[in-house]
Amino acid sequence: MVKANVKYTGGMQFVASSDSGHAVVMDAGPEVGGSNTGSRPMELLLMGIGGCSGMDIISILKKKKQNVTGLEANVTGTMSDDYPQKYTEITIEYIVRGRGVTEEAVKRAVQLSMDKYCSVKATLKGAAQIRFSYRIVED
Amino acid sequence: MVKANVKYTGGMQFVASSDSGHAVVMDAGPEVGGSNTGSRPMELLLMGIGGCSGMDIISILKKKKQNVTGLEANVTGTMSDDYPQKYTEITIEYIVRGRGVTEEAVKRAVQLSMDKYCSVKATLKGAAQIRFSYRIVED
DSSP: OEEEEEEEOSTTOEEEEETTSOEEEEOOOGGGTOOOOSBOHHHHHHHHHHHHHHHHHHHHHHHTTOEEEEEEEEEEEEEOSSSSOOEEEEEEEEEEEEESOOHHHHHHHHHHIIIIIOHHHHHHTTTSEEEEEEEEEEO | OEEEEEEEOSTTOEEEEETTSOEEEEOOOGGGTOOOOSBOHHHHHHHHHHHHHHHHHHHHHHHTTOEEEEEEEEEEEEEOSSSSOOEEEEEEEEEEEEESOOHHHHHHHHHHIIIIIOHHHHHHTTTSEEEEEEEEEEO
């Protein structure tokens, strides 16, 4: 059971806190009456899928004794035009930096996260097609 | 098109930033090698649905000239046991505080958000059953 409390703090700002003890500020943009003091709620979904799969990929590459020096995910979400608008497609580009990191290890790590471990991906794929790619950069 | 960049910052910590210009720290708990310096990725989904629908509800109640003094959402997510684990059920309890706020207005606002406006809800309902309730507290 995962829990979050989300509290209205004025304007269009909300502060969320969760069982792990951390708070996240959300706000709308000025175009819809907000003051842009925090992330948009829809942005949190993309951050979540990047973080969730990133943790898997790092764990797996470490177990495979790969010398990883950096990992980055660029996540893009495309929304439907019709209401209720939702993500119909999410694209993730992973950039793995390291020394002698093998393509096989990265391919396997990304695949395992996408197919088996990443709970955010497993949840979002109910609505959106999720595509991913990776690049390896020698450090 | 919504975008986020998620960067590995050591241990199991990731820092996400998005087009709106805000950053969110994510981390795993110590039980899986993290240091709990930030939210769990799966928590962000619950925060997102609370913030997204909260913004709708506040906007609609303001348009209906309701004297709202506070709004809170308690969000709970139940995950599947099987891998890939995902949310199968999300429950949201809204607590609306105000002076003379009518049940009809709150019911309508919540319903409109759930059925028509909240993009996070529309995305997550692909995987999870989403249940909600509300309470009105006279302030």
